[in-house]
Amino acid sequence: MFSVVIPTYNRADKLRRALISLKSQSWQEFEVIVCDDGSTDDTKSVALSFEKDLDIKYIYSNNSGGPAKPRNLGIQKAQYDWICFLDSDDWWYKHKLAEMRNAIQNFPSSNVYYHDFDVYSGNEDTTCGKFYSRDLGEKPYIELLVYGNGIVNSSAVVKKQNILEIGGIDENENLISMEDYDLWIQLAKDGAKFTYIPKSLGGYWINDNDHITANYLRGLKCKETIYNKYIHLLSPQEKTLFIQSYNLHLACVALDTKDFNKSLSLTFSILRNPYSFRLLIRTLKFLKLFSKNIQS
DSSP states (O other): OEEEEEEESSOHHHHHHHHHHHHTOSOOOEEEEEEEOSOOSSHHHHHHTTTTTSOEEEEEOOOOSSSHHHHHHHHHHOOSSEEEEOOTTOEEOTTHHHHHHHHHHHSTTOSEEEEEEEEESSOTTSOOEEEOOOOOOSOHHHHHHHHOOOOOGGGOEEEHHHHHHTTSSOOOGGGTTTHHHHHHHHHHHTTOOEEEEEEEEEEEEOOTTOOHHHHHHHHHHHHHHHHHHHGGGSOHHHHHHHHHHHHHHHHHHHHHTTOHHHHHHHHHHHHTSOSSHHHHHHHHHHHHHHHHHHHO
16 A cells, blocks of 8 residues: 655664654555665665565665665655655654544545644654644645645655656755655646644754754745745745745854844844734744844
């Protein structure tokens, strides 16, 4: 029923944790495709050590610099109708696949299913937060473009045929870290239906070595690429919403780099004429964060 696609690069220990979580799934009708993107550690031996416990395939390719290409390879090799994405540093709780099977049965007209995640960092036994996804409503394409990504990649279950129909995941290097976000936009643009399951069904691992500013800057490049790719399809008001959302992202970067004047200027450019109540609330929350940073 399910093909679990796991791209990985030099994360042997974390991959082991992900595979252990698959071994313990209460619903066992699935295959696992580990797509090794040029690892130099013992990723292969870790993957193959689960051959007796899982229906597992190991695919090695030269490093591509991002997860899009190995994910596409996994999708091409998948034998089942439903693709489950799982990043190698994340893991699923016992009933994840059983819940997804129930969702597919209860909402058979949907093409994409997704859920919340508990967040872990440094200690996999204790959560440090939660990633809440959201319902994308009747216009998921506009919702995603204007208000940002609402789907954690490792939560997504997608009809294989829908991915193939849009030509797979975009491997543009300027989309690295947001290639999944771009995939949801493409699927929504193509008419896919999305179903949100408001439950935490796995663990999302935050890399302790990630630098916040670097992530923001990488996100800006990705958002600019997405903007150029889709902006011509938006109405004037939707374009303004997208630009204001982009400016709020810029304000976050400016705050992190201590450019307080720029951060405040961008924030007030939104507050002077916010194009939606939701954007207003997000901007006010950021302004509160800005005030705390100034005081500290």
